[in-house]
Amino acid sequence: MWTIQTANTYQPQYRPLNFRAFSLSNHQNSVAFRPSSAGCDTKLNQLIQSLCEKGRLKQALQLLPHEPSPTQRTYELLILSCSHQRSLPDALDVHRKLIDNGFDQDPFLATKLINMYCELDCIDYVRKVFDETLKKTIYVWNAFFRALTLAGKGEEVLGFYRRMNLIGIPSDRFTYTYVLKACVAVESLTSLLQKGKEIHAHILRHGYEDHVHIMTTLMDMYARFGCVASASSVFNGMSSKNVVSWSAMIACYAKNGMPLDALELFRDLMLENTDTVPNSVTMVSVLQACASLAALEQGKLIHGYILRKGLDDILPVMSALITMYARCGDLQMGRHVFAQMDRKDVVAWNSMISGYGIHGFGRKAIEIFEEMISSGVSPSPISFISVLGACSHSGLVEEGKSLFESMVREYKITPTVEHYACMVDMLGRANQLDEAAKIIQEMRIEPGPKVWGSLLGSCRIHNNVELAERASKRLFELEPANAGNYVLLADIYAEAEMWSEVKRIKKLLEDRGLQKVSGCCWIEVGRKIYSLTSVDEFNPQIEQIHALLIRLFEEMKEKGYVPETKVVLYDLEADEKERIVLGHSEKLAVAFGLINNSRGETIRITKNLRLCEDCHSFTKFISKFAGREILVRDTNRFHHFKDGVCSCADYW
DNA sequence: GTAGGGTTAG
Known part of the structure; x- marks a missing residue:
């Protein structure tokens, strides 16, 4: 299951500022709300707009206070400019001036402020603005839900949604899309599938079953919970479908281990539906399906289609192509696609790095990683996962260790469970199991199933019963339904000829109604x-x-x-x-x-x-x-x- | 005035 990730989580975050610096409400100065006056701008607004467009926000701010007084439009322009420039100090300045001018109870500007603080990753300010805005229009509620969802606070959204229903505020079509997204935007491991189903019922009850946006979001929610049957039943029940709904369903199959169904649905789209034309997003999922099937010939046909439709200058398509060729075994062709790109973003580089990695060219992967940096592209957390994975496949332990070190020291990237899983895998494969176990012990975050799974896998390769027992004990708690873990442990016991233990684990597997995955x-x-x-x-x-x-x-x-x-x-x-x-x-x-x-x-x-x-x-x-x-x-x-x-x- | 699907890893 995936959660919605906030952008750039690896970048340094703004430190939360002290709220006491200023108060967000100023009732004495409150003015009547004026409608937005985009069409009849004052001279001041025209000047501010032109300065903001040139990125001269500070200069625009110096014009305040001003006679005649700034209008709602003035603040709208300034707020948008703060979001655009991603400047929190300026944002706070604008907000302060807005309060001084008595606009703090303007719901229109409250919506804009919420969006602005959301953009700046300041979720505490988002909450503050929402709390202090007394007249909460549906726009205010929706902006608030959107901001919380993007910050991964799905549970909080659902709490407020409940409150909203209790006090009798009707949802609109936008509310539904936000609360559906909230169900999958959670940081904890709790599943909000049940809540999602309840919202599905609300949507039907309020007559939105023909609304393409809402139904697509609903499908996507089921897809992210791995409920492929529910997603496809929503899809099949849709009275009108467009390229987005088709793409969402194809992506659902591709992401949930049903790549063949993804390709079949794409074929249906091409054959049966002449008025819906696949776009770059559709093609990315189709390429992903080819990659997981290792269907090289299919992939080449898709590549041809992409060229004919002129989708070959779109970065995500190119990266998906590189990965498709690499994962289908044709690394040469992947390199060719990569070499032909005139612009390369970090994703394209990562695709190439991991391509070399899975083919066992660890040194080449490191070389490409370094070439990326010298070309001016900064590595992302996934760049490190890719290059560490490459080190692991090629047994380049020392190189991997120093890359991990540079990730933390030089690039200030906080290691995630995935990074630790790579390290444990790399050390474990190289039979440095004690060091792998030490890494787990010293981790500052909770080692998830990926980390313990890497350790167990290495114990299988090197037949370490004692460590395998430790790892599997945790794994049986964390993912009791993963049959693979039981099988690995049973194999390790069998290798050590501990037949009674083998029997015990097989019984456990059976009792839990699980089955060994056959080759x-x-x-x-x-x-x-x-x-x-x-x-x-x-x-x-x-x-x-x-x-x-x-x-x-x-x-x-x-x-x-x-x-x-x-x-x-x-x-x-x-x-x-x-x-x-x-x-x-x-x-x-x-x-x-x-x-x-x-x-x-x-x-x-x-x-x-x-x-x-x-x-x-x-x-x-x-x-x-x-x-x-x-x-x-x-x-x-x-x-x-x-x-x-x-x-x-x-x-x- | 706000909305839906996709890229790299595991």
Whole structure:
């Protein structure tokens, strides 16, 4: 689940100022509210407007006090200029002068002030203005809700929404969009899905079921809670849809692990709906879906469409393209797209850095990171996640440590759980488990499931029972429904031949009604994507695949291939273990690729789990034996097998 | 006078 993030959270925040510096109400001086007089500006307003437009806000402020008196319009101009220039001292100055002039009870200006303080990230001032404005019009309420939502104070919004309903103030169409957004804008882990459903009912009761903006926001709320069925039922029930609602539904599928549905809906949009034209936002989600499916051929078609529609100069589209190519295994093409960009923002750089990272080019990722900085683009928190991830994949521990250090010292970026998870992963993979555990101990924030999950994953690689028990204890509390954690712990026990413990964990998994995720591979042949699992009996070629595997297996054994049967964590006979490892979905996919892709092209496979050691050595062997390049993307990274070696240098 | 979908990581 995601929450709405406030912009630039890594930038230094304004320190809250002391409210006693001035009072926000001044009833003695109150004047009657005048309507906005945009059309008939006084000379003063014209002068102020022109100064504000030139960014000369301080000069404009010096004109006050003034005869004849400033009007509502004067203050509106000044407030907008403060937001634009992001200057809190000037904002406070304008606010003070506004009070002196007796405009402090003007609801129009109160709305503008709320928006201004929201822009300046001063949520306490937002609350103060709201509290002290006695005549709260619906504009004041809405601006207040918007500001709180953007600050991640969703629960507070819902509290006020309740109050608003109790005192009988009717919501308007804007209110509904804000309160729906509030349900997902929460800092804590509490889920406000129930509240969202209640608001859904209010919306229907007040006859807004045909309102495109509200219904799209509603869909998006369900999407962010992972309720794909609810989102799609809202979408299907909409009487009129536009490009935004289509894009929101495509994004919902893409973000909730249903990339195939995303692509299908995009196809529907293209085929059935001639009056709705996809735009750059639509294409970003479509590219994301291709990336998660590793559907390179589909992705190339989409790239062609983007070029034909002239969407290729839009930064987010370009970044999504880079990521699509990198995640589909064609790093060269990603580099090509990147090189062709005449403007590169931090997101584009990050896409390229992580692209190199997942392909195992850690040093190149660091190089690009440094090139970004020398080109004048400052790294964002995600730049560090990308580059630290790259260090982790390539085992560049010392480099990673010093990058983390520079992030805190030089760039003043406060590490988030994600950064710590990267560090724990990097140290853990490199078998520095004690140091990884030490990092967790010294963290100033609560280590979430990502951090403990990284530690548990490393314990699996290096078979550390004691630390694994500590990590999984926390994980079982934090995410009791994540089957992967139980499986990892059971595997670690099995490796240590602690069979009674294995039994206990499997029982726990069963009691909680959870199921182990079985291994699955995807392979694209002729623009179609095929999935293969070890229990697959529906594949029409399954007999041919098995026959080929058995033949290869015997021939390769003669040439020195030794199956790593220790990956089978059951108490079984050796030949039974061999039979099991030969049935792993990745080997099926390799055989499927050899049968159906006979022209010698690279075989590209995607896997839903981490590669097992036997599949890794089998594929290395086969790349030499069959003389084929094989590219496998597992959950974390790419393995490029060629001539009997893998690009990960057996470190993954 | 205010409103809806998207980019990088994990």
